[in-house]
Amino acid sequence: MPSPVPPPTSETSxxxxxxxxxxxxxxxxxxxxxxxxxxxxxxxxxxxxPVYVLVPLMSGVLxxxxxxxxxxxxxxCRLMQWLLLxxxxxxxxxxxxxxxxxFLMVGAGLGLGGSxxxxxxxxxxxxxxxxxxxxxxxxxxxxxxxxxxxxxMAPLVVxxxxxxxxxxxxxxxxxxxxxxxxxxxESPE
Numbered sequence: 478m479p480s481p482v483p484p485p486t487s488e489t490s491x492x493x494x495x496x497x498x499x500x501x502x503x504x505x506x507x508x509x510x511x512x513x514x515x516x517x518x519x520x521x522x523x524x525x526x527p528v529y530v531l532v533p534l535m536s537g538v539l540x541x542x543x544x545x546x547x548x549x550x551x552x553x554c555r556l557m558q559w560l561l562l563x564x565x566x567x568x569x570x571x572x573x574x575x576x577x578x579x580f581l582m583v584g585a586g587l588g589l590g591g592s593x594x595x596x597x598x599x600x601x602x603x604x605x606x607x608x609x610x611x612x613x614x615x616x617x618x619x620x621x622x623x624x625x626x627x628x629x630m631a632p633l634v635v636x637x638x639x640x641x642x643x644x645x646x647x648x649x650x651x652x653x654x655x656x657x658x659x660x661x662x663e664s665p666e
Contacts, residue, residue: 478545483568484663492493497600498643503601503604503615505654505657505658505661506596506597506598506600507597507615507616507618507619507622508599508619508650508654509561509593509597509654509658510593510594510597510619510639511620511622511626512561512564512593512623512650512651512654513555513564513589513590513591513593513594513620513623513648514590514594514619514622514623514624514627515623515624515626515627515647516564516567516568516587516590516624516627516644516647516653517533517537517552517587517590517623517627518623518627518628518631519571519627519631519643519647520533520571520583520584520587521576522627522628522631523571523631523635523640523643524578524579524584524642525577526580526621528582529581529588530583531554532581532585532587532588533584533585533587533588533590534588535588535592536584536585536586536587536588536589536591537588537589537592537594537602538588538591538592539588539591540589540591540592541547541591541592541594541595542595543552543592543594544556544560544592544593544595545595545596545598545599548595548599548600550598551598553596553600553603554658556596557596557597557600558655558658558659559638560589560592560593560596561593561654561655561658562588562655563586563588563589563652564587564593564651564654565648565651565655566586566646567583567586567587567589567646568587568645568647568648569644569645569648570582570583570586570637570642571583571587571647572641572642572643572644573641586617588601594616594620594626597616597619598616601615603615620653627647630643630646630647631643634646
């Protein structure tokens with residue numbers, strides 16, 4: 478009786494995918510994207526003027542295209558770490574902002590979230606070429622998780638510690654993702 482598993486061919490034996498690296502790619506990059514969306518939602522919830530909500534979205538769209546091209550040619554994990562560091566600086570500035578121009582600058586800095594999302598997509602695409610449906614589903618889940626995190630966390634933190642502590646509370650998971658990326662992730666070849 479023949480085996481139900483086909484014998485390995487040259488195509489399957491030369492393209493081995495490290496399951497650990499795939500897990501890291503499919504776990505850490507959506508988490509980073511979720512944190513980027515959580516920072517946008519937090520900014521939208523705490524914005525002093527309604528027009529401020531458009532600032533991170535517009536700068537995110539503008540910064541997404543250069544990040545996509547840099548991610549295609551460079552080290553994706555290092556780029557993601559630098560983008561997360563910039564996002565952390567913007568969140569820290571958000572907790573300290575008091576003037577309207579400072580809030581606009583923070584909103585522009587939070588636009589790095591668009592770059593984080595596109596870099597995460599480029600990283601996952603490098604590990605799973607041709608699987609756009611899976612990437613879109615993972616991205617939608619990450620975006621919904623980030624929005625839910627911000628909507629659930631922000632009122633609790635604002636009530637307990639004030640509105641200035643809410644952006645700073647996102648720094649803890651952001652630094653955890655940065656540390657895990659630094660320790661465990663590597664760029665696809």
